Amino acid sequence: MKRIVIALALVLCAAQPALADKVATPIPIGIAVAQTSNVALFGQEQVNGAKLAEERLNAAGGVNGTKIALVFQDTAGDEAGAVNAFQNLLNRDKVVAIIGPTLSQQAFAANPIADRAKTPVVGPSNTAKGIPEIGEFVGRISAPMTQVAPNSLKQAMKIKPDLKRVAVLYAQNDAFSSSETTTFQDAIKELGLETVTVQKFQTTDTDFTTQVTAVLGANADLVVISGLAADSGNLVKQLRQLGYKGLIVGGNGLNSPNMFPVCGALCNDVLVAQAYSPGAVDKNPVNKDFAAAFEAAYKKGPAQFSAQAYAAVQVVVEALAKIEKETGKKIADFELADLRAALNKSLRTGTYLTPMGEISMAPSGEVQQKDFYVSKIVMNPDGKTGAFVLVS
Numbered sequence: 001m002k003r004i005v006i007a008l009a010l011v012l013c014a015a016q017p018a019l020a021d022k023v024a025t026p027i028p029i030g031i032a033v034a035q036t037s038n039v040a041l042f043g044q045e046q047v048n049g050a051k052l053a054e055e056r057l058n059a060a061g062g063v064n065g066t067k068i069a070l071v072f073q074d075t076a077g078d079e080a081g082a083v084n085a086f087q088n089l090l091n092r093d094k095v096v097a098i099i100g101p102t103l104s105q106q107a108f109a110a111n112p113i114a115d116r117a118k119t120p121v122v123g124p125s126n127t128a129k130g131i132p133e134i135g136e137f138v139g140r141i142s143a144p145m146t147q148v149a150p151n152s153l154k155q156a157m158k159i160k161p162d163l164k165r166v167a168v169l170y171a172q173n174d175a176f177s178s179s180e181t182t183t184f185q186d187a188i189k190e191l192g193l194e195t196v197t198v199q200k201f202q203t204t205d206t207d208f209t210t211q212v213t214a215v216l217g218a219n220a221d222l223v224v225i226s227g228l229a230a231d232s233g234n235l236v237k238q239l240r241q242l243g244y245k246g247l248i249v250g251g252n253g254l255n256s257p258n259m260f261p262v263c264g265a266l267c268n269d270v271l272v273a274q275a276y277s278p279g280a281v282d283k284n285p286v287n288k289d290f291a292a293a294f295e296a297a298y299k300k301g302p303a304q305f306s307a308q309a310y311a312a313v314q315v316v317v318e319a320l321a322k323i324e325k326e327t328g329k330k331i332a333d334f335e336l337a338d339l340r341a342a343l344n345k346s347l348r349t350g351t352y353l354t355p356m357g358e359i360s361m362a363p364s365g366e367v368q369q370k371d372f373y374v375s376k377i378v379m380n381p382d383g384k385t386g387a388f389v390l391v392s
């Protein structure tokens with residue numbers, strides 16, 4: 001009898017990990033973005049996009065009839081928060097993939113953990129150089145600034161053809177901002193413009209008097225900013241308050257309507273290159289449909305960070321559906337480890353028709369996207385709300 005009990009206990013113990021390692025239903029997909037801290041200015045937009053995707057994709061049948069369930073883990077704004085969120089999603093929630101984190105700065109710290117756990121990461125907003133290179137399981141659907149940013153400089157030159165003197169400012173404690181500024185500085189040279197001053201700041205700064213004084217002293221006719229939303233918003237505001245009258249080009253960190261309340265009416269006319277525009281619906285019925293659904297759900301138009309988060313969920317769901325089609329096996333019948341590996345491959349095949357147009361993921365994990373835009377901020381008379389108005 002004793003032997004039977006022991007044998008039974010052994011069988012049960014052995015069965016335990018196997019059971020735990022099956023893919024759960026609804027299919028869990030991790031969303032690790034900043035829901036708190038200053039970085040939540042981007043993260044809230046990402047949550048909105050992801051939730052809308054979950055609702056709409058499940059209403060359309062999920063993965064061939066099996067629903068998905070997004071598992072949200074707040075990363076807050078730093079590396080430790082992202083690492084913690086990734087660990088919970090990987091080990092506790094047993095997600096099939098992680099969409100996140102918000103910042104490249106966080107991706108460099110957290111993505112290696114998912115890579116070691118052989119779990120695909122889909123970056124919805126990381127735009128620094130070197131993200132896919134983190135590892136085999138790391139990809140992104142957010143176009144790197146090397147492809148997007150120079151468009152805004154060209155637009156500035158169209159507005160002011162005699163443009164010459166450029167002041168460059170960037171947040172030196174942020175990996176994305178430090179990366180983006182090198183892209184801008186290279187493009188400035190290539191376009192025959194002159195960098196007259198390079199000023200550094202911190203994403204935590206609130207007083208930019210030193211940098212603005214240097215810009216005014218250098219007699220710049222274009223200012224190019226690489227930072228995050230709160231710092232850049234304050235910087236724009238103080239540039240205008242202290243008398244800077246020239247053009248301003250903002251990088252990806254200024255691509256958020258959540259920055260509008262920070263610089264208020266003084267946000268007007270800032271030029272931003274974008275990988276998504278709610279105005280670009282003519283050629284893309286998927287965007288038209290998405291933008292209308294977003295407007296109906298949130299009573300405002302979608303921001304780039306929302307569209308990209310939506311697209312990230314869509315891409316994961318379509319890649320899962322492809323696996324079922326190719327193997328003839330339901331996702332829920334896979335071992336979790338096998339599914340994660342298959343999903344990483346599936347993500348990198350075929351194309352996806354998203355709100356950003358047709359995109360695909362190269363074997364390296366880098367996104368391939370065709371259409372980019374430049375918009376200008378136009379604030380409403382209330383000085384708090386406004387829009388990115390498409391200029392090219």
Ligand code: VAL
Pocket residue numbers: 042102103104105125126127128176177228252253254
């Ligand atoms: N794109 C930036 C990054 O990669 C921010 C603005 C989300 O960190």
